Amino acid sequence: MTDGRHTLDVAPLPTYAFGNRGLIWWGTVGFMVIEGSMFVIGIVVYFYLRLKVTDWPPSLPNPDLRYGTINLVVVLASILPAVISKRAAEKFDLPRARFWLIVLILFGLAAVVLRAFEYTTLNCRWDDNAYGSIVWVLLSMHTIHVATDVVDSIVLAVLTVTYPMTGPRFVDVSENSLYWFFIVAWWIPIYLTIYFMPRWL
Amino acid sequence: MTDAMALERRQMITSADQERLRRQLADTWYVPRGIIGWFSVADHKTIGRRYIITAFCFFVFAGVLAALMRLQLAVPNNHFLGPDLYNQIFTVHGTMMMFLFAVPVMEAMGVYLVPLMIGTRNIAFPRLNAFSYYVYLFGGVMLVVTMLMNTAPDVGWFSYVPLAGPDYSPGKRADFWAQLITFTEVSALAVSVELVATIFKTRAPGMSLNRMPLFVWAMLITAFMVIFAMPTIVTCSSFLLLDRLVGTHFYNPAEGGDALLWQHLFWFFGHPEVYIIFVPALGIVSSIIAAFTWRPIFGYPAMVMSLVATGFIGFGLWVHHMFATGLPALGLEYFTAASIVIAIPTGIQIFCWIASLWRGRPRFHTPLWFVLGFFAIFVLGGLSGVTLASVPFDLQVHDTYYVVAHFHYVLLGGSVFPLIGGIYFWFPKFTGRMMDDGLGKWNFWLLFIGFNITFFPMHILGLEGMPRRVYTYPDNMGWNTLNLVASAGAVLLVLGGALFVYNVVRSYRWGLAASENPWGAETLEWSVSSPPPTYNFLHVPVVEGRCALWDRSADPPIVTGIRSDCREVLVTDVMDAEPVHKAEYPAPSIWPFLCAVVTSAFFIGSIFTPWALPVAIVPLAVTLIGWFWPGKKKERRRDEDAMPVMREVRA
Numbered sequence: 001m002t003d004g005r006h007t008l009d010v011a012p013l014p015t016y017a018f019g020n021r022g023l024i025w026w027g028t029v030g031f032m033v034i035e036g037s038m039f040v041i042g043i044v045v046y047f048y049l050r051l052k053v054t055d056w057p058p059s060l061p062n063p064d065l066r067y068g069t070i071n072l073v074v075v076l077a078s079i080l081p082a083v084i085s086k087r088a089a090e091k092f093d094l095p096r097a098r099f100w101l102i103v104l105i106l107f108g109l110a111a112v113v114l115r116a117f118e119y120t121t122l123n124c125r126w127d128d129n130a131y132g133s134i135v136w137v138l139l140s141m142h143t144i145h146v147a148t149d150v151v152d153s154i155v156l157a158v159l160t161v162t163y164p165m166t167g168p169r170f171v172d173v174s175e176n177s178l179y180w181f182f183i184v185a186w187w188i189p190i191y192l193t194i195y196f197m198p199r200w201l
Numbered sequence: 202m203t204d205a206m207a208l209e210r211r212q213m214i215t216s217a218d219q220e221r222l223r224r225q226l227a228d229t230w231y232v233p234r235g236i237i238g239w240f241s242v243a244d245h246k247t248i249g250r251r252y253i254i255t256a257f258c259f260f261v262f263a264g265v266l267a268a269l270m271r272l273q274l275a276v277p278n279n280h281f282l283g284p285d286l287y288n289q290i291f292t293v294h295g296t297m298m299m300f301l302f303a304v305p306v307m308e309a310m311g312v313y314l315v316p317l318m319i320g321t322r323n324i325a326f327p328r329l330n331a332f333s334y335y336v337y338l339f340g341g342v343m344l345v346v347t348m349l350m351n352t353a354p355d356v357g358w359f360s361y362v363p364l365a366g367p368d369y370s371p372g373k374r375a376d377f378w379a380q381l382i383t384f385t386e387v388s389a390l391a392v393s394v395e396l397v398a399t400i401f402k403t404r405a406p407g408m409s410l411n412r413m414p415l416f417v418w419a420m421l422i423t424a425f426m427v428i429f430a431m432p433t434i435v436t437c438s439s440f441l442l443l444d445r446l447v448g449t450h451f452y453n454p455a456e457g458g459d460a461l462l463w464q465h466l467f468w469f470f471g472h473p474e475v476y477i478i479f480v481p482a483l484g485i486v487s488s489i490i491a492a493f494t495w496r497p498i499f500g501y502p503a504m505v506m507s508l509v510a511t512g513f514i515g516f517g518l519w520v521h522h523m524f525a526t527g528l529p530a531l532g533l534e535y536f537t538a539a540s541i542v543i544a545i546p547t548g549i550q551i552f553c554w555i556a557s558l559w560r561g562r563p564r565f566h567t568p569l570w571f572v573l574g575f576f577a578i579f580v581l582g583g584l585s586g587v588t589l590a591s592v593p594f595d596l597q598v599h600d601t602y603y604v605v606a607h608f609h610y611v612l613l614g615g616s617v618f619p620l621i622g623g624i625y626f627w628f629p630k631f632t633g634r635m636m637d638d639g640l641g642k643w644n645f646w647l648l649f650i651g652f653n654i655t656f657f658p659m660h661i662l663g664l665e666g667m668p669r670r671v672y673t674y675p676d677n678m679g680w681n682t683l684n685l686v687a688s689a690g691a692v693l694l695v696l697g698g699a700l701f702v703y704n705v706v707r708s709y710r711w712g713l714a715a716s717e718n719p720w721g722a723e724t725l726e727w728s729v730s731s732p733p734p735t736y737n738f739l740h741v742p743v744v745e746g747r748c749a750l751w752d753r754s755a756d757p758p759i760v761t762g763i764r765s766d767c768r769e770v771l772v773t774d775v776m777d778a779e780p781v782h783k784a785e786y787p788a789p790s791i792w793p794f795l796c797a798v799v800t801s802a803f804f805i806g807s808i809f810t811p812w813a814l815p816v817a818i819v820p821l822a823v824t825l826i827g828w829f830w831p832g833k834k835k836e837r838r839r840d841e842d843a844m845p846v847m848r849e850v851r852a
Contacts, residue, residue: 004211008406008743010771010780011762012208017782023402023772027326030394030428037432045436045451045462053457127448130457137443155826163831168785 016167018090018174028175032182035145039186042138043193049130050201057124057131062198064121068191071114075187078107078180086177089170097173098160104180105157108150115143122194135194142190145183152176205406205779212761223739225765230322230736233789240794243327243787244735248334249313250631253624255334256306259341261698263297266290268695271655275688277676287672288355289374293348295358296378299474300385301341303616304427307481308392310623311420313631315396317726318414320405320744322737322770325398326391327786328793328828333391335797340384343805347377354378357670359471360441362452362463367445376445376808379438383804386431393424393431400424403770404778405725406760407744411505414724414749415491415498418505419484422512423477429516430473437466447811461526468519476515478612480508482619483550486572489619489626490554492722493569494561497748500553507546507553514543524592525599533592540590544583551576566720567641571622574649578614582607585660600670603663609656621648621701628705629719633731634712640704644697651693658683658690723748741771744778792828799824 019025050056085100118139126136156176159169233241242248269290273282282290316324324330347353354374356365365375400421404413413421440451441463450456452463487498498504520528520536554576563569585607589595598604621644628636667680674680718727728750729738740759746752760780763769768786773779799820806813 005214006756006758007210007212007214007761008205008208008758008780009210009212009762010208010760010783013762013771013780014782015769015785017772021772021774021781023325023398023784026398026402027394030397033428034390034394034432037429038436041433041436041466045440045466048462048465049451049457049459052459058457126443127450128456130450130453130459133440133443133449133451133458137440137449151822155829159831169831 014167016171018171022171024168024171024175025178028179032179036182036186038141039138039190042134042141043189046134046138046193046197049134050197052130056201057198058129060128060131061123063123063135063195065195067114067117067121068195071111071118072187072191074107074110074114075184078104078111079184081107082177082180082184086174089173089177092165092167092170094160094165097170098157101153101157101160101173101176104177105150105153108146108153108180111146112143112150115139115146138190138194142183142187145186149176149179149183153180208762208780209758214761219739222765223734226736226739227734229765229768230734231789232735237791238789241331241789241791243323243331243789243793245312245316245324245327245330246631246733246735248330249309252305252309252312252334252337253631255338255341256302256309257702259297259301260306261702262345263294263302264695264698266294266297268691270294271688271691273672274674274684276685277674277678277681279673282672284672285355288670289348289351289353291670292354292357292360292378293344296354296381297341297344298612299358299478300381301337301344303478303612304385304389304474305337306620307423307478307616308389308396308427310481310485310620310627311396311423312392314627314726315399315417315420316403317630317729317733317737318417318724319400319403319408320725320738320742320749321399321403322741323768323786324395325403325786326395328790329391330395332793332797332828333388333395335794336384336391336800337388339797339801340381340388340804343384343801344377344381347374352377354381359467360438361467362441362444362460363454365441366452367448370445373808376442379442379445380804380808382434382438384801386435387800389427390431393427396420396424397428401775402772404773405742405744406771406773406778406780407742407758408749409777410775411501412744412747412749414484415487415501415504415508416481416484416724418508419480419487422508423480426473426477426480426512426515430470430477433466434470434474437463437470440466442808446807461523464523464526465519468522469516471522472519473515475608475612476511479615480511482575482616482623483508483511483547485619485623485626486554486575488722488724489568489572489622490557490563491748492626492720493564493566494557495721496557496561497723497751498553499556499560500549501747503549504553507549510546511543514539514546518543521590521595524595537590537592541587544587547583551580566625567636567638567645568622568626570642570645571618571625574645575614575618575622578610578618578649578652580614582610582612582614586611598663600668601663602659602667602669605669606656606659606663609652609659613652613656618648624705626720627726628708628712629715629731630726631732632709632712633715634708635715635719636704636708636712640700640707644700644704647693647697647700651690651695651697654690655687655694656690658687662687718750723751725749788832790828792824796821796824796828 016022081100081103085097085104088096088100122135124132124135126133153176156172232244232247273279273287312324352374354377356370356375360375360378363369400417443449444451450458452458452460454460491498517539518536520532521540524533589607625636625641662680662683665679715731717730741763743758743760745754760771763771763783769783770786771780772782772784774781803813803817
């Protein structure tokens with residue numbers, strides 16, 4: 001081979017990157033777009049079915065506001081541990097990142113428990129009519145996301161204890177918070193749709 | 202972001218260095234062998250090959266079903282197939298072709314070729330890639346098994362309610378259809394996320410967005426279309442499953458539901474679906490024309506904008522499938538206009554290709570013949586499509602054979618012909634052998650003539666009132682001759698298909714050995730051996746122009762500093778592909794396969810009982826955790842040097 005080959009030497013580059021400079025972010029956002037599309041369709045279907053009838057909910061009482069609203073407060077409050085955990089991860093501050101990740105998990109568990117109560121006070125069943133069906137499905141789509149993200153976060157928290165932390169692991173903690181923001185953000189329109197559309201429309 | 206200039210330097214690289222690098226890369230990027238190994242592979246080329254072969258197996262199966270249909274319809278009042286079996290056959294034919302062949306095979310071409318074309322070692326999220334293949338495979342097997350057990354879906358490939366609802370379709374046939382959707386869409390969505398991440402973030406340095414091959418642009422746009430369209434059909438088919446399994450009322454008008462909701466949701470996906478099938482073929486056509494004229498495609502910016510425009514406009518057409526449902530006129534007018542407008546970007550592409558062929562001196566090998574066949578057949582299909590965009594005309598021919606003719610012209614002409622041309626084109630790269638060009642020309646003419654004899658008469662049959670999806674027809678309608686002609690054409694199509702399979706198998710074993718670049722083409726996959734090494738490139742290249750190989754300078758720069766003792770790849774910037782960081786891809790693993798088994802068992806179980814969900818949760822969690830749990834040695838020894846000092850962990 002000839003000597004003095006023209007090269008681009010990337011050895012000095014790091015092995016991780018936070019946010020959209022890194023690769024994991026793109027996978028996370030890709031799934032956020034997919035799941036977000038499903039939430040959009042769910043809400044669109046809600047309004048489509050609303051336009052089909054005059055009485056809404058049809059022959060049923062409105063859902064009780066209590067547990068849904070408490071859950072809204074819990075979920076919005078969970079933004080704080082998610083933000084702190086994310087920022088700590090981006091500074092490679094392992095104890096702080098781990099602690100606030102665990103706090104986040106506790107908020108998530110609370111949200112799941114509250115969600116179980118929400119189902120009991122929706123004042124409709126999925127097989128009552130189309131309104132009942134879409135309300136249960138909207139709520140369940142969100143519940144599945146909360147529950148799986150809580151499990152995800154638990155596994156991640158375990159890894160921060162049992163496994164030596166490298167750059168990519170800190171990126172994982174940061175991306176985990178990003179996905180949590182997505183889940184929180186979608187609760188707002190879904191909450192408004194389920195609990196307030198019957199009262200406003 | 203690091204300025205690429207700061208990373209440039211001259212280095213001495215001896216042939217001993219090259220040899221050592223080659224051995225280490227082969228060692229690191231090994232493809233596992235043995236039974237467990239077969240299920241653990243995470244290499245995009247292996248998975249891509251499996252996808253392509255599996256998709257063609259489904260193509261043959263669905264093609265046989267079509268041949269049976271043509272046998273049944275050859276003469277009036279025929280009883281070769283009874284009505285129930287016929288319903289299952291046309292439903293499985295359509296479902297298998299659309300969901301198990303057309304979309305997966307195009308995604309598979311992307312899975313195999315995109316990482317090679319953009320200069321990286323593997324597709325992003327390689328284990329997800331493996332998972333998506335197994336989920337696809339199991340879904341397809343499920344459908345075939347239903348066919349063999351007289352419980353195949355029988356409500357058409359778009360499964361309209363209320364026919365497919367609990368009232369009119371007892372049993373589980375429609376549920377198998379609905380759950381097949383879940384299998385194939387999960388698979389396609391996963392691949393699409395991988396493709397977006399791969400194309401945006403792992404291109405070789407120097408391959409800015411405006412230097413990407415047109416095939417890569419096509420796959421990128423297709424991936425975005427999948428991401429935005431497929432969630433709708435997952436939702437839509439899940440609502441059907443829920444209606445049938447647990448008594449929800451989404452599509453039940455008696456309880457506030459709506460049958461038209463199904464049509465809106467389905468076609469909001471269904472129309473982009475056909476562009477998902479079509480756009481990759483446009484990329485294949487560009488690749489073939491460039492290679493066989495030895496010139497870059499004319500009008501690159503116009504070509505890219507046309508692909509983007511097709512992708513966008515394709516989301517605004519869906520109601521043209523619903524013109525006969527009584528929707529308000531203003532809405533119908535909008536969709537008529539949009540359905541005509543989408544012909545414009547495709548027309549621009551065709552003119553650019555014609556200009557490319559005109560300027561160059563084309564070499565007429567088999568792939569280019571299939572491209573010419575695409576021009577003829579697809580343009581005819583596009584013309585019948587423009588007629589169908591007119592509501593008054595559509596109201597006359599809706600649900601007749603005119604529509605069947607139209608969509609076969611655009612699908613076979615627009616996608617299958619370029620695909621087969623693409624197989625002839627890339628076969629040397631996939632296998633290291635050339636396909637027989639003489640047999641290829643016979644293949645082309647058999648398919649081209651057979652196709653037109655089969656499907657052209659269907660335009661006339663539709664205009665004469667023959668409806669779709671009838672298992673037979675009376676003797677006195679005046680449809681006899683044309684049906685017989687169409688069935689005769691189908692014989693040629695079967696012969697053409699058989700010749701294709703024969704050519705593939707024969708060439709695989711005895712074809713002429715292929716060099717790196719037998720066609721003299723310009724994209725990066727042609728710079729490596731045929732077939733490529735498992736690590737794709739000995740050195741990741743630095744791209745210097747839009748035609749990577751034709752624009753190479755005398756001393757083309759290469760990337761060094763990517764580790765060869767672990768599966769490291771270079772991650773670059775979205776716009777200009779400047780190096781940003783390095784990422785380690787995971788090693789081969791059995792967990793994606795196990796996760797796919799559990800997922801498939803869950804999907805199939807939930808056809809029969811909602812308890813499948815709680816039962817599946819723990820195994821799903823276990824397999825997912827096993828999949829994502831970090832490997833032991835490789836990550837630990839890496840990268841502490843690149844990280845700032847951390848605070849100590851207190852036990």
